[in-house]
Amino acid sequence: MSDRPILSAHRITHLYPTPRGEILALREVSLTLRPGEFVCLVGPSGCGKTTLLRILAGLLLPTRGEVWLREQPLRGPDRRVGIVFQKDSLLPWRTAMENVRLPLELGGWPPLEAMERAKELLEQVGLKGFEQAYPQELSGGMQRRVALARALAADPEILLLDEPFAALDAITRERLNEALVELWERQRKTVLMVTHDVQEAAWLADRVLIMSPRPGTIVAEIQIPFPRPRGADRWAHPAFLQTVWAIRQALGNGGG
């Protein structure tokens, strides 16, 4: 693992124009992702997490500041950066397989190869046998799995996840998080996941970044030292609970 950052944000400030004047959404946000890292971004709702993620994905140009992807500034969307949105973004007229295949189609893959790869990815996220199902026929958890497989299809180096499992019940969510970690351990993508769940962050991440309420800025960074795999027995370790508490405290200090 090299220590050279793969994606970095430098003093990102973002203003939103509204009819009643400008709103300062982000203030001087700087962060660095190193290759293969799993980083969680925690913050109160409305702190600009989604805005930050969209800026990192090149979907939104910040008012001030820069994003660098490896040695170059990011000027727009880049296929090396994949994003899974908070809201469901599966296309209802496409089957699970066709949804996963979409990035490959757009990238000009030969249809047969694209199909093979989409099938493989669906299998990896545990949806073998559901290739021909339409999104409406799948449960919420399964839909999120398809969305994840689709994000992986373009084979991005960095995966940005915007509260990907927020709308799910606790049990489904835990299973999906397990699946996500398993995928990450196998593929070693760099992951930045936005969440508002402190325990989730402590469980999944190598490092947790904590944001303040609006205007959002990063107020703390907490290393999670626990070895992987981190099973359900994490709850039996006082050190884990202490880390959860530390994140909770850092969030509280930010005024949330």
Add this chain to the structure above:
Amino acid sequence: MLGKAAGWGIMGRSAIWLPRAGTVFLFVFLWSLLVRIGDYPPFILPGPERVAARLWALAAEGALWRHWWATAVEVGLGLGLGVTVGLALAYPLAHWRLFEQMMTPYLVASQAVPIIAVAPLLIIWFGPGLLARVLVSALVAFFPILVSAIAGFRQVPLEWRELFRSLQATRWQTFWKLEWPAALPVIFGGLKISATLSVIGAFVGELISADRGIGFLIKQGQGLYDTPLVFGGILLLASQALLLYGAISALEHRWVRR
């Protein structure tokens, strides 16, 4: 869920057609009842059997099919032209505000003037042939599809647009793989209205100038007080609208997933 969809085939069909046949039967029954009770002369209100006989006689002459087909051609071409122009205008109108602001007054004005007022002008300009009647039909057909397609293109959710942007889709890919399929359900709604209007447009064109077609038949029937012929013409017009509507619904069923 899949099992239920598959079961629809046989059960669903008879479940739809039975009540449909029932309403047709009821309609014809009430119609003939009205004629009998009121004891109207045939040139005021002919019974269904007289209208059927008149249509049969027309068919025996070989004229029925000829007139029906003449109108069908106008409707088909008019609707095709209207839909093509409507869709071709909808995309830039949905995407470029300036273009929309420039065009909207003309588009709305074209619909505010009654078609019956514009039709004679088109016939003066383009002659009494097929072209003018197709244009009249297209002129009424293009507006609903235009409006619905603009709405359809505009209401593509932001998440989907961002997905395509993040995957660096080209403009054409975004149109073909996102905007078009996303707008299709709404476009079909407009298409159904356009289809029925295109029949009216072709008919208006024929009323003003034609030597064949259902409009011509109805005008002839009016002149001769051949009321059964007028009724027959109305039924023929309705048959075209129904046929088109059914064909569009079938396409919608195949192409649109809800």
